[in-house]
Amino acid sequence: MNASNIIAQINRHISLDEKESLYFSTVLIPAKIKQGDFLEKIGTVTQNFIHVESGCLMSYYTDKGGDDHVIQFSTSGWWTGDLHSFTKQLPAIYSTRALADSSVFYLPKTDMDQLLDRYPKFERYFRILFQNSLITHQDRIIQNFSNTAEDRYEHFRIKYPSLEQYVPLKYIASYLGITPEFLSKIRRRQTEK
Amino acid sequence: MNASNIIAQINRHISLDEKESLYFSTVLIPAKIKQGDFLEKIGTVTQNFIHVESGCLMSYYTDKGGDDHVIQFSTSGWWTGDLHSFTKQLPAIYSTRALADSSVFYLPKTDMDQLLDRYPKFERYFRILFQNSLITHQDRIIQNFSNTAEDRYEHFRIKYPSLEQYVPLKYIASYLGITPEFLSKIRRRQTEK
DNA sequence: CTGATTTCTTAATCTGGTTCAAGTAAATCC
DNA sequence: GGATTTACTTGAACCAGATTAAGAAATCAG
Numbered sequence: 409m410n411a412s413n414i415i416a417q418i419n420r421h422i423s424l425d426e427k428e429s430l431y432f433s434t435v436l437i438p439a440k441i442k443q444g445d446f447l448e449k450i451g452t453v454t455q456n457f458i459h460v461e462s463g464c465l466m467s468y469y470t471d472k473g474g475d476d477h478v479i480q481f482s483t484s485g486w487w488t489g490d491l492h493s494f495t496k497q498l499p500a501i502y503s504t505r506a507l508a509d510s511s512v513f514y515l516p517k518t519d520m521d522q523l524l525d526r527y528p529k530f531e532r533y534f535r536i537l538f539q540n541s542l543i544t545h546q547d548r549i550i551q552n553f554s555n556t557a558e559d560r561y562e563h564f565r566i567k568y569p570s571l572e573q574y575v576p577l578k579y580i581a582s583y584l585g586i587t588p589e590f591l592s593k594i595r596r597r598q599t600e601k
Numbered sequence: 602m603n604a605s606n607i608i609a610q611i612n613r614h615i616s617l618d619e620k621e622s623l624y625f626s627t628v629l630i631p632a633k634i635k636q637g638d639f640l641e642k643i644g645t646v647t648q649n650f651i652h653v654e655s656g657c658l659m660s661y662y663t664d665k666g667g668d669d670h671v672i673q674f675s676t677s678g679w680w681t682g683d684l685h686s687f688t689k690q691l692p693a694i695y696s697t698r699a700l701a702d703s704s705v706f707y708l709p710k711t712d713m714d715q716l717l718d719r720y721p722k723f724e725r726y727f728r729i730l731f732q733n734s735l736i737t738h739q740d741r742i743i744q745n746f747s748n749t750a751e752d753r754y755e756h757f758r759i760k761y762p763s764l765e766q767y768v769p770l771k772y773i774a775s776y777l778g779i780t781p782e783f784l785s786k787i788r789r790r791q792t793e794k
Numbered sequence: 795c796t797g798a799t800t801t802c803t804t805a806a807t808c809t810g811g812t813t814c815a816a817g818t819a820a821a822t823c824c
Numbered sequence: 825g826g827a828t829t830t831a832c833t834t835g836a837a838c839c840a841g842a843t844t845a846a847g848a849a850a851t852c853a854g
Contacts, residue, residue: 469743469747471743471747473747475747477743477746479739479742479743491732491736491739492736492740495732495736524725524728528722528724529721531724532717532724532728534728534732535717535724535725535727535731538728538731538732538735539688540688541735542684542731542734542735542738543684543685543688545735545739545742546672546684546685546738548742549738549742549745550662552742553670553778554662554666554668554670585745585746
């Protein structure tokens, strides 16, 4: 596994020269993750920002009642990780697990900090990344308020068609903010149409 | 109105020198906004990123049924605006209005683009700004899924105590994702305790 | 100061979605 | 390949919060 994919993807937003690309690829740590394995556990301090090369990951919050709530699925090209824990170096409130055998790159916090100091171009890259992600999150909040669960499910399937191969329905339900039982009901309603 | 407040605030994240501070303050456009006035209307392309000096603004989405959904209240020190419209120069899906007489700075898109090109330090500032905002938005999604409306209301009052002086209850209800009637019910329940 | 508009509350009724409990299909594991 | 765990479905009872409609309180305009 080499870093050419991730670098190509970054080059869609900024233009890295040889030196920058090389430096970046040396700080990335490649890893293979087996389905079901944890990349990050609640309560421990997040050391890495995670970039998915292939496979599928899921990040989720576990509430006081022990129920899980999915905040994100990540497939090829996505970054993930508990940003709050990563930034402030506090215990994570999210867990991240592989929903399929996956390969990822870890970007350790100290290396990311150095990277940003040395090559401000990466500040731009991550600024754009977070800016876009913020727009997506605002939209998700609005959609959750203004649409029914059924609309949200249809919208989800259109927006992330590739996820259905990886993600069990109960996690899709969680992502949508409903119970698996109710998602089941929605699905039956739709096939009856 | 001068730019010293906003520059002091930016200096909490990066260190601007004289030249940078000066350049930044020359591209900011100060404005006074009367209560009830629009800073940004749905359907028009957002030209400015908005920084609140004093007063209080509200950004909201209007759904197909004509119902408004508040995404953000902004008081002194906050940035606001329809980021999607601003970034992609597409018609805005959010409106922004003043909930009280307010003073703001506009940062026009072209000036922000030039600012970021000329002084990459600002890339860092906005990277941190969006990164923190993203964390807040993730948290809001999770809280909406895992807490009851009553818990969310209590949490809101603790987190944003200063907003109660500006914001009518019906907009707080909207921000929490409930109807004004139900917020009323919650409030009565609480005073009865 | 006064009428008009907007905000907030109250109560009755209704509904989208949950909970609980049970059964079935599908992965997974030795 | 058979046993066991995990994922999905079904249905009945239930509840958090929506809807509707009306009145009370506050704010605003002239």
